[in-house]
Amino acid sequence: MSRVWNFSAGPAALPQAVLEQAQRELLDWNGSGASVMEQSHRGKRFIAMAEQAEADLRELLAVPADYAVLFLQGGATQHFAQIPMNLAGPDEVADYVVSGHWSEKAASEAAPYLRVNVAASSKDDGYLHLPARANWRLDPRAAYVHYTPNETIHGVEFHDVPDSGDVPLVADMSSSILSARLDVRRFGLIYAGAQKNVGPSGLVLMIVRRDLLARPGRPMARIFRYAEHAAAGSMLNTPNTWGWYLAGLTLRWLKAQGGLAAMGERNRAKAARLYAAIDGSGGFYRNPVEPASRSRMNVPFTLHDGRLDAAFLAESEAAGLLALKGHKALGGMRASLYNAVPPEAVEALVDFMGDFARRHG
Numbered sequence: 001m002s003r004v005w006n007f008s009a010g011p012a013a014l015p016q017a018v019l020e021q022a023q024r025e026l027l028d029w030n031g032s033g034a035s036v037m038e039q040s041h042r043g044k045r046f047i048a049m050a051e052q053a054e055a056d057l058r059e060l061l062a063v064p065a066d067y068a069v070l071f072l073q074g075g076a077t078q079h080f081a082q083i084p085m086n087l088a089g090p091d092e093v094a095d096y097v098v099s100g101h102w103s104e105k106a107a108s109e110a111a112p113y114l115r116v117n118v119a120a121s122s123k124d125d126g127y128l129h130l131p132a133r134a135n136w137r138l139d140p141r142a143a144y145v146h147y148t149p150n151e152t153i154h155g156v157e158f159h160d161v162p163d164s165g166d167v168p169l170v171a172d173m174s175s176s177i178l179s180a181r182l183d184v185r186r187f188g189l190i191y192a193g194a195q196k197n198v199g200p201s202g203l204v205l206m207i208v209r210r211d212l213l214a215r216p217g218r219p220m221a222r223i224f225r226y227a228e229h230a231a232a233g234s235m236l237n238t239p240n241t242w243g244w245y246l247a248g249l250t251l252r253w254l255k256a257q258g259g260l261a262a263m264g265e266r267n268r269a270k271a272a273r274l275y276a277a278i279d280g281s282g283g284f285y286r287n288p289v290e291p292a293s294r295s296r297m298n299v300p301f302t303l304h305d306g307r308l309d310a311a312f313l314a315e316s317e318a319a320g321l322l323a324l325k326g327h328k329a330l331g332g333m334r335a336s337l338y339n340a341v342p343p344e345a346v347e348a349l350v351d352f353m354g355d356f357a358r359r360h361g
């Protein structure tokens with residue numbers, strides 16, 4: 001068996017210990033004689049596992065009791081649409097802060113359901129920095145303020161939670177959830193596709209203040225209404241049982257790593273190591289993002305000569321470094337450094353980059 005160092009942006013690396021446990025348990029989960037995928041979500045074994053996963057998530061993030069935790073489906077993209085349906089009526093307005101590809105998409109997918117106010121955007125500057133909080137034009141009547149703390153493609157990240165006053169803050173944490181400590185109280189609603197820091201795709205985690213679940217929203221089928229999912233313990237219909245189980249294993253693994261304080265420090269150090277290598281390469285490698293806005297999770301970079309890209313990708317793959325090709329919107333390279341990417345992977349990448357630059361410089 002040969003595992004590589006995996007820098008995929010998502011679906012992304014999972015902790016090896018989690019995969020090994022899932023492998024051991026695949027045929028006979030928990031003494032049941034069947035895999036976790038082959039049994040009812042209403043069975044006592046599954047319910048116990050599901051409740052433990054929620055308890056572990058609550059413990060890791062210190063989620064207050066007046067917040068519901070939901071295990072949903074549809075990917076973050078479906079919730080770009082479902083959030084406005086739930087939190088606002090058709091005549092209401094919501095503020096969107098646009099800081100990269102994903103927040104731009106969140107705003108455009110919300111537009112059929114309410115009035116979108118783009119309160120700030122760094123698009124004209126190529127998303128190379130965050131829109132400064134002082135220049136946001138928030139609407140005081142807004143139903144919520146939406147932003148994307150970490151932009152997976154553009155590699156920009158908010159390092160502080162912006163102040164939205166009394167208006168609930170809604171955050172797409174798909175590529176940053178559980179990567180460091182977080183004060184959940186600052187948010188009205190947090191949501192995240194699982195496939196970067198938590199588990200496989202097909203699962204969405206949501207943490208939502210219960211008073212927001214009481215908002216009437218617009219008329220819609222029950223399956224779209226978060227309050228219904230909360231009342232049914234995220235089992236309004238058959239949940240993604242496999243995803244929930246793997247997320248549960250990952251949450252337990254996170255606790256064993258020392259929780260989010262330890263992960264936060266480890267992630268900070270990993271990113272600092274890679275940015276230092278890029279900035280110290282004498283221009284061979286380049287990350288164009290303003291240093292204060294740089295992401296700890298996704299590091300896009302280019303080579304000084306794009307004609308070397310193909311060689312970089314082929315040689316890195318041969319060296320056991322997977323998925324460094326950048327998103328097609330930006331070209332170049334991208335290294336994603338989620339929780340399950342160990343410091344050794346970053347060391348291997350930095351060594352490879354130094355060696356490549358010497359050979360091709």
Ligand code: PMP
Nearest residue numbers: 075076077102152172174175193
């Ligand atoms: N938001 C962010 C920040 C993302 O990184 C992604 C996926 N890369 C999405 C939303 C879309 O997620 P999904 O494919 O699960 O709908």
